[in-house]
Amino acid sequence: MLTGGEHRESRSAGAGRRLLVALQFLTRLPTSPVTGLRSDDLSRSAVFFPLVGLMIGAVVLGAMTAGALVNPSVAALAGLVAWVAITGALHLDGLGDVADGFGAAHRDPERFREVLRDPHAGNFAIVAIALQIAAKLVLLASLAPLDGGALWPLILIPAWARWGAMLWARTLPALWSGTGASFAAAIGWPGIAAWGAALTLASALAAPALLAALIVVPAAGLFWRWRLGGISGDCLGASIEVTESILLLALLIGTA
Numbered sequence: 001m002l003t004g005g006e007h008r009e010s011r012s013a014g015a016g017r018r019l020l021v022a023l024q025f026l027t028r029l030p031t032s033p034v035t036g037l038r039s040d041d042l043s044r045s046a047v048f049f050p051l052v053g054l055m056i057g058a059v060v061l062g063a064m065t066a067g068a069l070v071n072p073s074v075a076a077l078a079g080l081v082a083w084v085a086i087t088g089a090l091h092l093d094g095l096g097d098v099a100d101g102f103g104a105a106h107r108d109p110e111r112f113r114e115v116l117r118d119p120h121a122g123n124f125a126i127v128a129i130a131l132q133i134a135a136k137l138v139l140l141a142s143l144a145p146l147d148g149g150a151l152w153p154l155i156l157i158p159a160w161a162r163w164g165a166m167l168w169a170r171t172l173p174a175l176w177s178g179t180g181a182s183f184a185a186a187i188g189w190p191g192i193a194a195w196g197a198a199l200t201l202a203s204a205l206a207a208p209a210l211l212a213a214l215i216v217v218p219a220a221g222l223f224w225r226w227r228l229g230g231i232s233g234d235c236l237g238a239s240i241e242v243t244e245s246i247l248l249l250a251l252l253i254g255t256a
Helices: 004-026 041-067 072-087 090-105 109-117 123-143 148-171 179-184 189-206 208-227 233-255
Strands: none
Touching: 004 041, 041 072, 041 148, 041 189, 072 090, 072 123, 090 109, 090 123, 090 233, 123 233, 148 189, 148 208, 148 233, 189 208, 208 233
């Protein structure tokens, strides 16, 4: 039987393991290897997804701050490059796959699933990824002239989007077995509620415009339920990207 100290140490080690899994899945940050991966590790790590989002946002903000020493355009480019680099373009890949699926499916869910399984990028994927990169670059360039006090809420945007991934995976059925299905297995409502409350409070205090996430995230879930009846890993990635762009726009409007 574990003593109180051993139990706390075990819980701490478990939390550290889950954080490492989340970091390794969502970012390209160098971390210690996680040995003996279990099938539920990714799902259990989801409680740390918004925290990883805050880390991503901090890196983007840091890159923009450095780039601003040259000019706002360089700040925006530095922020965008940091955003793509730290995530390894993981969610952009999902956006591209979803764009190909919608472009070729012609409202046929089965055809959408077939295209989604194809690893090749088609014209729709290339256009969607290019437009998403352009959108983020323009929005970051528009935000770049703001002083640091007005710009720091930027770090909340990746966190909100990854909170959305928790909610979507928890509330929508998986389109097929695989990463998306296993991801939802151990996501609990307490973690979703706690992060939702924390991000709501932070946004209300720092940038009320980001409370738009409370509309955008559920709306995305309703869209997937209406359009496909469920969600996949690629759909999660695409939703993260779109949510980030919409919240960048909301932050821009809110600081105008």
